[in-house]
Amino acid sequence: MYSEKVMDHFNNPRNVGEMEQPSGVGTVGNAKCGDIMRMYLDIDENGVIREAKFKTFGCGAAVATSSMATELVKGKTVQEALEVTNKAVMEALDGLPPAKVHCSLLAEEAIHAALWDYAEKNHLTIEGLKKPVEDIEEKIEEDAEQ
Amino acid sequence: MIYLDNAATTRVSAEVYEAMKPYFCEQYANPSAIYSFAGSAAKAVDEARRQSAALIGAQPNEIYFTAGGSESDNWAVRAATEASAGKGKHIITSKIEHHAILHTCQYLEKHGYEVTYINVDENGTIKLDELEAAIRPDTTLITIMAANNEIGTIQPLKEIGALAKKNGILFHTDAVQAYGHIPLDVDALNIDLLSASGHKFHGPKGIGFLYIRKGVRMGSLIHGGAQERARRAGTHNTPGIVGLGAAAALAAAQMEKSIDKETTLRDYLIKRVLEEIPYSRINGHLVNRLPNNANFCFRFIEGESLLILLDQKGICASSGSACTSGSLDPSHVLLAIGLPHETAHGSLRLTLSDETTKEEIDVTVEALKNIVARLRSMSPLYEDFVKAQRQDREK
Structure with missing residues (x-):
C-alpha cells in the first residue's frame, strides 16, 4: 500500500523531537479525524531554517509526510520553505495512496503554521503566507470548492 | 508469524x-x-x-x-x-x-x-x-x-x-x-x-x-x-x-475445551497489557465476552501506525482507527460505547484461536510495549499530556 520511501520515513523518521526555544512552532490537524502534526523551526537571523523537528499523532502516511517535510525545509530560507507544498512532499515520498493525500496537506499546513508563529513573534510579514487553518478538513473543502 | x-x-x-x-x-x-x-x-x-x-x-x-x-x-x-x-x-x-x-x-x-x-x-x-x-x-x-x-x-x-x-x-x-x-x-x-x-x-x-x-x-x-x-x-x-x-x-466436539483454553489465554493477555502498558484500557464486557476477543485502546497513539509496526514483528492484528475504516471516523462501535474520537483512533483488536499459544501472547505483549512507547515518544498528544502533568506537580 505504501511506497518504500514512505515506509523508510515511517520506520526511521527524521527529526523527531521538540525544541525548547523554537523560532516558530505550529500544531495542525485534530484528534477527531485522527491526525495531529506539530512542527518546530529554528530560523537564523538571515531567515534560513537551521533545524526542523516534529511530533505526529497519526497513521503511517502522517508520520512519513511530517518526516519528509522537515527534511525538505531544512537549510531553506523562509520564502523557499513556502514552496514546499503538499505535492512536493508527496513527490519526494514517491506518492501516497489516494486516501492519504490529506496527510501531505497537513504537512504543508504544519510548515505554514510554524512559519506563521515565527512571523508573528518577529512582527514580520511573509509574502504569500496565509494564516493556517487548524482543521485540515476545512482546507480540503475550500480547495474542493475552488 | x-x-x-x-x-x-x-x-x-x-x-x-x-x-x-x-x-x-x-x-x-x-x-x-x-x-x-x-x-x-x-x-x-x-x-x-x-x-x-x-x-x-x-x-x-x-x-x-x-x-x-x-x-x-x-x-x-x-x-x-x-x-x-x-x-x-x-x-x-x-x-x-x-x-x-x-x-x-x-x-x-x-x-x-x-x-x-x-x-x-x-x-x-x-x-x-x-x-x-x-x-x-x-x-x-x-x-x-x-x-x-x-x-x-x-x-x-x-x-x-x-x-x-x-x-x-x-x-x-x-x-x-x-x-x-x-x-x-x-x-x-x-x-x-x-x-x-x-x-x-x-x-x-x-x-x-x-x-x-x-x-x-x-x-x-x-x-x-x-x-x-x-x-x-x-x-x-x-x-x-x-x-x-x-x-x-x-x-461442537471441541467447544467446551476451546472456550476454556481461549478464555484463559485471553484473560492473561488482557491482564498483562493493562498492568504493563500505562494509559491502556480494555473495551467491551469483561465477562459476557467472546472467548477469543481482546480489544484495547492506547491513549495518545493511532491504530494504523501500531498495526504497521506489529506487522514488522510478524504479528497480524486489526484496529478500529479511521485509517483502517476507510473514512475519517473511527469505529462506530467504539464511539457507541462512549469513547472520545482520539481514544477510539488508538484501538487494537487481538483475536485468538484455539491454536494460539502462551508464547505467542508473551511475544506480542513485549512487542506491544516497545511499539506503544515508541509511538508515544513521537506523539504531540503525549507531549502535551506529560507537560500538563509536570505543571500540575509544580503547582
Missing part, C-alpha cells in the same frame, strides 16, 4: 480441508442432478445441513446455505421486513451492528422503512429498556447481533428473544462471530432468523447459512433455480457446504 486476527478470518482446519477435497475433482456433480453420480454430493450437502443445524438446536430443513454472513444478513433483514410490510415498516436494531446490517437498514430507510438504532452501555451491551420502549405496533423485526465483531460483547439474546416473542415480532441475530464459538440454541433464545459464516470458525470462505425458523414467511433475495427449498437459488457450493458442516461438527 503470529496470527491474532481470527475475527477477520480463521485458518481452515486440516480436518475440514480433508473433508472438502473429494468434492472438487472427484465428486463434482451438481447435487441437484438426477443421476446416481450426484448422489454422493447430495448426501454430503444433507449431512452438512444436519451438522450445521445441530450446533444451534435447529432442524436441518431450517438451514439455508448462502454465500456468507453478509448475504445472510441482507437476506434476513430485507426479506423478513418485506414479507410483513402489510403489518408495518418499523425495524429495531442497535448502533453497534456489522455494516452488513447497518447498511441494509439504511437502504430500507430510503425505501419507506423506519429504523430505531438502540444505544449500548459502556460495555457494549444493548440497553434492554430502550429496546422495549422502542417496540411499536408496526415493528416487524428486531435484529441484534449475538456478539460484537470488534469488542466481543455478547448480547442478552434470551431477554431480546423473549421481548420479541411477547410482542409477536421476528427476531434475527447476526451470529457470524458467535456461531461455532459459544453455545447458541434457537429455541431457548427464541431466535427466528440467524446468520452464520463458515470462515469465522475454521471453515472455508464464501459459504454461510441463514437459519429460518419453520413457519416464518419470507421471500428470496437470490432468485433463480429451486435450490434450498426454492428460497435461495444458485448451484450448491458443495465443497464449501461440506467444509462448513465439518467445521460445525468440529466446533
Whole structure:
C-alpha cells in the first residue's frame, strides 16, 4: 500500500523531537479525524531554517509526510520553505495512496503554521503566507470548492 | 508469524480441508442432478445441513446455505421486513451492528422503512429498556447481533428473544462471530432468523447459512433455480457446504475445551497489557465476552501506525482507527460505547484461536510495549499530556 520511501520515513523518521526555544512552532490537524502534526523551526537571523523537528499523532502516511517535510525545509530560507507544498512532499515520498493525500496537506499546513508563529513573534510579514487553518478538513473543502 | 486476527478470518482446519477435497475433482456433480453420480454430493450437502443445524438446536430443513454472513444478513433483514410490510415498516436494531446490517437498514430507510438504532452501555451491551420502549405496533423485526465483531460483547439474546416473542415480532441475530464459538440454541433464545459464516470458525470462505425458523414467511433475495427449498437459488457450493458442516461438527466436539483454553489465554493477555502498558484500557464486557476477543485502546497513539509496526514483528492484528475504516471516523462501535474520537483512533483488536499459544501472547505483549512507547515518544498528544502533568506537580 505504501511506497518504500514512505515506509523508510515511517520506520526511521527524521527529526523527531521538540525544541525548547523554537523560532516558530505550529500544531495542525485534530484528534477527531485522527491526525495531529506539530512542527518546530529554528530560523537564523538571515531567515534560513537551521533545524526542523516534529511530533505526529497519526497513521503511517502522517508520520512519513511530517518526516519528509522537515527534511525538505531544512537549510531553506523562509520564502523557499513556502514552496514546499503538499505535492512536493508527496513527490519526494514517491506518492501516497489516494486516501492519504490529506496527510501531505497537513504537512504543508504544519510548515505554514510554524512559519506563521515565527512571523508573528518577529512582527514580520511573509509574502504569500496565509494564516493556517487548524482543521485540515476545512482546507480540503475550500480547495474542493475552488 | 503470529496470527491474532481470527475475527477477520480463521485458518481452515486440516480436518475440514480433508473433508472438502473429494468434492472438487472427484465428486463434482451438481447435487441437484438426477443421476446416481450426484448422489454422493447430495448426501454430503444433507449431512452438512444436519451438522450445521445441530450446533444451534435447529432442524436441518431450517438451514439455508448462502454465500456468507453478509448475504445472510441482507437476506434476513430485507426479506423478513418485506414479507410483513402489510403489518408495518418499523425495524429495531442497535448502533453497534456489522455494516452488513447497518447498511441494509439504511437502504430500507430510503425505501419507506423506519429504523430505531438502540444505544449500548459502556460495555457494549444493548440497553434492554430502550429496546422495549422502542417496540411499536408496526415493528416487524428486531435484529441484534449475538456478539460484537470488534469488542466481543455478547448480547442478552434470551431477554431480546423473549421481548420479541411477547410482542409477536421476528427476531434475527447476526451470529457470524458467535456461531461455532459459544453455545447458541434457537429455541431457548427464541431466535427466528440467524446468520452464520463458515470462515469465522475454521471453515472455508464464501459459504454461510441463514437459519429460518419453520413457519416464518419470507421471500428470496437470490432468485433463480429451486435450490434450498426454492428460497435461495444458485448451484450448491458443495465443497464449501461440506467444509462448513465439518467445521460445525468440529466446533461442537471441541467447544467446551476451546472456550476454556481461549478464555484463559485471553484473560492473561488482557491482564498483562493493562498492568504493563500505562494509559491502556480494555473495551467491551469483561465477562459476557467472546472467548477469543481482546480489544484495547492506547491513549495518545493511532491504530494504523501500531498495526504497521506489529506487522514488522510478524504479528497480524486489526484496529478500529479511521485509517483502517476507510473514512475519517473511527469505529462506530467504539464511539457507541462512549469513547472520545482520539481514544477510539488508538484501538487494537487481538483475536485468538484455539491454536494460539502462551508464547505467542508473551511475544506480542513485549512487542506491544516497545511499539506503544515508541509511538508515544513521537506523539504531540503525549507531549502535551506529560507537560500538563509536570505543571500540575509544580503547582
